[in-house]
Amino acid sequence: MSRIRILFQKKNKKVLNVYCTAGFPQLNSTIEVMQALEKNGADIIELGMPYSDPLADGPVIQASSMVAIQNGMTVKELFRQLKGFREKISVPVVLMGYMNSALQYGFEKFCEDASALGVDGLILPDLPIHEFDSYYGAIIKKNNLDFIFLVTPETSEDRIRELDKRSSGFIYAVSSSSTTGSDKDMSHVDAYLKKLSGYKLNNPVLVGFGIKDKESFEKASRHTNGAIIGSAYIKALQQSNDVAKATKEFLEPVLN
Amino acid sequence: MEKKLKWTEPDQWGYYGEFGGSYISEMLYPNVEELRQHYVEILKDPSFISEFQLLLRDYAGRPTPLFYAERLSDKYKSQIYLKREDLCHTGAHKINNTIGQILMAIRRGKKRIIAETGAGQHGVATATVCALKGLECIVYMGEKDIERQAPNVARMKMMGAVVIPAVSGSKTLKDATNEAIRDWINHPEDTHYIIGSVVGPHPYPDMVARFQSVISEEMKKQLEEHTGRTIPHRVIACVGGGSNAAGAFYHFLENEEVELIAVEAAGEGVDSGKSAATTALGKSGVLHGSKSLVMQTDDGQVVEPHSISAGLDYPGIGPLHADLFKRGRAKFMNATDEDALKAAFELSRLEGIIPALESAHALSVLGKIGLKPEETTVVCLSGRGDKDLATYMKNMDLK
Numbered sequence: 001m002s003r004i005r006i007l008f009q010k011k012n013k014k015v016l017n018v019y020c021t022a023g024f025p026q027l028n029s030t031i032e033v034m035q036a037l038e039k040n041g042a043d044i045i046e047l048g049m050p051y052s053d054p055l056a057d058g059p060v061i062q063a064s065s066m067v068a069i070q071n072g073m074t075v076k077e078l079f080r081q082l083k084g085f086r087e088k089i090s091v092p093v094v095l096m097g098y099m100n101s102a103l104q105y106g107f108e109k110f111c112e113d114a115s116a117l118g119v120d121g122l123i124l125p126d127l128p129i130h131e132f133d134s135y136y137g138a139i140i141k142k143n144n145l146d147f148i149f150l151v152t153p154e155t156s157e158d159r160i161r162e163l164d165k166r167s168s169g170f171i172y173a174v175s176s177s178s179t180t181g182s183d184k185d186m187s188h189v190d191a192y193l194k195k196l197s198g199y200k201l202n203n204p205v206l207v208g209f210g211i212k213d214k215e216s217f218e219k220a221s222r223h224t225n226g227a228i229i230g231s232a233y234i235k236a237l238q239q240s241n242d243v244a245k246a247t248k249e250f251l252e253p254v255l256n
Numbered sequence: 257m258e259k260k261l262k263w264t265e266p267d268q269w270g271y272y273g274e275f276g277g278s279y280i281s282e283m284l285y286p287n288v289e290e291l292r293q294h295y296v297e298i299l300k301d302p303s304f305i306s307e308f309q310l311l312l313r314d315y316a317g318r319p320t321p322l323f324y325a326e327r328l329s330d331k332y333k334s335q336i337y338l339k340r341e342d343l344c345h346t347g348a349h350k351i352n353n354t355i356g357q358i359l360m361a362i363r364r365g366k367k368r369i370i371a372e373t374g375a376g377q378h379g380v381a382t383a384t385v386c387a388l389k390g391l392e393c394i395v396y397m398g399e400k401d402i403e404r405q406a407p408n409v410a411r412m413k414m415m416g417a418v419v420i421p422a423v424s425g426s427k428t429l430k431d432a433t434n435e436a437i438r439d440w441i442n443h444p445e446d447t448h449y450i451i452g453s454v455v456g457p458h459p460y461p462d463m464v465a466r467f468q469s470v471i472s473e474e475m476k477k478q479l480e481e482h483t484g485r486t487i488p489h490r491v492i493a494c495v496g497g498g499s500n501a502a503g504a505f506y507h508f509l510e511n512e513e514v515e516l517i518a519v520e521a522a523g524e525g526v527d528s529g530k531s532a533a534t535t536a537l538g539k540s541g542v543l544h545g546s547k548s549l550v551m552q553t554d555d556g557q558v559v560e561p562h563s564i565s566a567g568l569d570y571p572g573i574g575p576l577h578a579d580l581f582k583r584g585r586a587k588f589m590n591a592t593d594e595d596a597l598k599a600a601f602e603l604s605r606l607e608g609i610i611p612a613l614e615s616a617h618a619l620s621v622l623g624k625i626g627l628k629p630e631e632t633t634v635v636c637l638s639g640r641g642d643k644d645l646a647t648y649m650k651n652m653d654l655k
Contacts, residue, residue: 052425052557053543055437056281062424074555099279100542104556125281126542130269150282154444163282174283 003092003120004146004169007043008204008225015226016217016255017044017206018233019096021064022081023073024050025237030073030081031088033237036247038091041255044206045089046123046228049075049097056098056125056150060231064238075105079113086118094121094148094169107136111143121146121169132166148172153192157199164201171201173224175209190219197223214254229254263509263585264465266575270458270546273583275575278457279542283441287449288545290364292459298363299466311355312470315388316345318352320471322478322634327606334627337482338609338637339475341500348612348639349471349500350381354450356467358385361448368392368447372436374401374429375566376408377612377639378452383417393417396435398428401566408643426560429570433544453497454574457545461502461574468503475634476507483632490515490625493636494617495588496532496568498577500638505586515587517625518577519617521563522590532561533590534573535581543571548578564593564647565613567639595620597651600641612639613647 001009008015020033034045048057050065050073057065085093095114102110102124114122122145127136132147140147146169151160153175164171173196175189189210196205204225211220212232220227233250240246263272270276270292280288298304312318320340329336341349354371361369369391373379379395386393395412399421402409412419425431440449454461454468476486491508493501495518508514523531531537538549543558551559551571563569573581580586591599596613599620604610611619615638627633641648 053430053434055434055441055544056283058438059424066425069557076555098542100550100552100556100558103541104539104552104554125283126279126545128278128280128282128285131277131279152283152286152444154286155282159285 002144002146002169004044004094007092008170011043014217014221015043015204015206016041017046017226017228018042018251019046019048019061019228019230021048021050021061021068021234022078023068023071024064024234025067025243027071027073027077028081029243030078031085032243033247034085034089034093036244037251038089040248040251042251043091043226045091045093046096047093049078049095049101051098051101054098058231060234064234075101075110079117082117082119092120093118094123094146095119096123099124099126108139111139111145115143115145119145121148123148123172125150129162129166137166150174151196153188160196160199160201164203167203170204170206170225172228173205173207190222193220193223217254263580264506266458266462270462272575272579274540275546275548275578275582276458276461277547278545279547280457280545281441283444284437284457287440287444288457294364295360295459295463298360304359304363308356308359312352316351316355317343318470319474319478320344322475322482324482325607328603328622331606332622332627333629335630335632336622337479337488337632337634339471339504339634341471341636341638342609342611342615342640346377346381346384347642348377348381349468349503350378350452351384352470352503353452353464353467353499354378354381354385357448357450357463358389358391360463361391361450362389364448366446366448368394368443369450370394370396370436370439370447371450371452372396372429372432373452374398374432374569375643376401376405376412377567377643379417379419380408380411382450382452383412383415386417387415394439395419396422396432396439398422398426398432400427401429401432405566428560429566430558430560437544453499454502454576455497455544455546455548455572461546461576464499465502465506465576468499469506471500471503471636472505472507475504479632479634487511487514488634489631490517491634491636492517492519492618492621494519494521494568494614494638495573495577496521496570496614497572498574500636502574502576504634504636509585516580516585517587517589517621518580519621520588520590521565521568521596521617522592523562523564525592526590530562532563532569532571534571535588536590538571538573546575548575549573549581564596565617567612567614568617589621589624591617591620597648600644600648609637610641610648611637612641613644614638
């Protein structure tokens with residue numbers, strides 16, 4: 001059974017997934033950031049592979065990716081840094097990134113190496129169903145990696161079921177409208193998540209937008225299995241020179 | 257891989273050979289899928305066709321002439337024709353596509369139009385049709401390009417468009433495209449994205465190629481009037497993303513007698529590190545929603561290209577062209593900044609036509625391909641050079 005599946009089976013509270021960008025804030029801070037996240041209560045680590053043209057990310061994560069690329073982060077360097085990381089980190093780790101990075105590394109080798117290092121799953125937002133079915137999905141499965149598809153409020157029920165069928169680990173629920181925040185929007189979001197939960201999908205659902213503190217984490221996970229924090233944590237890292245301290249100060253109020 | 261019957265026709269998933277497809281996130285899926293399901297049907301609708309053709313004629317000024325360039329022909333001792341896309345309304349072939357797409361957007365009930373632009377030509381062509389049809393228009397343009405292309409920014413604003421600077425990444429065309437796609441993600445219901453070239457996820461490359469195919473459709477008729485034959489020996493066009501080349505090649509692709517030459521921008525030289533010659537420098541990869549040839553590092557980071565011509569300054573190429581390159585249907589050449597400048601001055605002096613820097617790249621290979629006296633060559637003169645005057649004035653000594 002995959003590490004992610006075990007987590008969802010065992011966990012009786014909401015799951016918190018936190019995103020960080022590999023090679024940010026320093027080239028060699030990747031493992032330090034991941035350790036700090038685990039220590040301070042993150043249940044899953046979503047490790048971003050920095051890409052020059054990250055279309056599914058907002059400006060904060062893109063800016064951190066630019067810094068990481070300038071720091072010298074590459075997929076090869078990341079895999080070098082991840083060697084032996086399972087001795088230090090036990091929570092599930094999913095790699096988030098874009099198809100082009102995996103393609104240039106060599107897709108098959110990318111999956112083999114990630115799996116051998118102890119990575120649990122992949123989020124590649126620009127790998128659509130057709131391409132997944134015709135070629136890439138089999139390679140991902142063969143290497144025992146979970147694959148996490150995204151759904152949005154505009155995704156039809158039929159399509160959500162198709163995506164659920166192909167997903168393993170969890171489903172990543174995002175909003176196609178990044179302009180959330182007002183009460184009216186939040187009630188929309190609530191209705192959407194309630195609808196999702198009513199579908200009784202095979203996979204757990206994590207919500208991934210606009211989560212920045214305890215209140216938004218609790219709201220977002222009311223109808224789901226938990227939530228994902230991205231930009232808000234990257235911002236916290238930007239504003240501090242001390243990874244351990246920044247992570248503790250950021251996560252403590254979310255979880256307590 | 258399935259055997260493809262025609263060069264011009266991608267398979268149902270948008271693949272031209274190994275290139276194309278639709279590598280988009282779920283956030284874009286409903287918008288792109290809706291377009292994919294309806295575009296062919298709309299394109300075949302007789303009322304759409306007649307509306308499109310009427311606007312091409314009365315608004316864009318088509319057909320554009322096919323001009324026998326006598327002095328240029330004398331110089332190269334051959335028969336050279338210019339397809340005068342520079343005489344289109346707004347000064348370039350870009351308007352063919354924006355007219356088609358605005359009509360497509362209206363049919364699908366969209367109220368808001370977004371576009372990306374590099375030099376501003378596609379942005380102007382989009383702002384133009386939005387004014388014509390009374391639709392809201394937002395153009396994303398790299399912050400650096402806004403500084404460099406002030407007259408085109410002014411034209412867009414004068415026609416009511418909102419120009420939003422792209423401040424991410426390298427602040428040029430690639431980033432303007434990223435920002436436009438993000439806008440589209442955030443407005444899934446009311447917005448149509450008018451992509452300016454034969455790039456992007458399926459069905460864009462095919463749809464834009466079809467709108468631009470009017471160029472070669474007219475060329476066939478006009479060639480027959482001039483030469484008695486509907487085909488030339490060769491067609492030459494410049495390629496950035498590749499929309500004018502797609503249009504100029506389209507109706508000749510299945511006839512292998514016709515030599516097709518695509519000219520990319522070599523910038524300061526293919527190996528100078530400041531180039532935009534994608535087929536020479538690129539590898540297979542995914543950029544802006546399709547698999548094609550992309551200029552990138554070993555790690556897959558997209559590289560910032562360079563060309564004196566902002567319209568060719570793009571690190572990718574449409575999947576149709578990547579397929580033509582890979583399977584050898586078109587010959588890919590390149591021209592440096594200096595080659596293009598020289599060709600622009602030559603055409604100005606010999607024919608009294610100041611070409612756009614983009615089109616000058618196509619002209620610059622005329623002396624390098626061993627033209628024979630009896631051969632007819634059509635060069636697609638994709639745009640006029642008014643927008644490039646500042647660059648030309650700086651280089652007057654090259655004449």
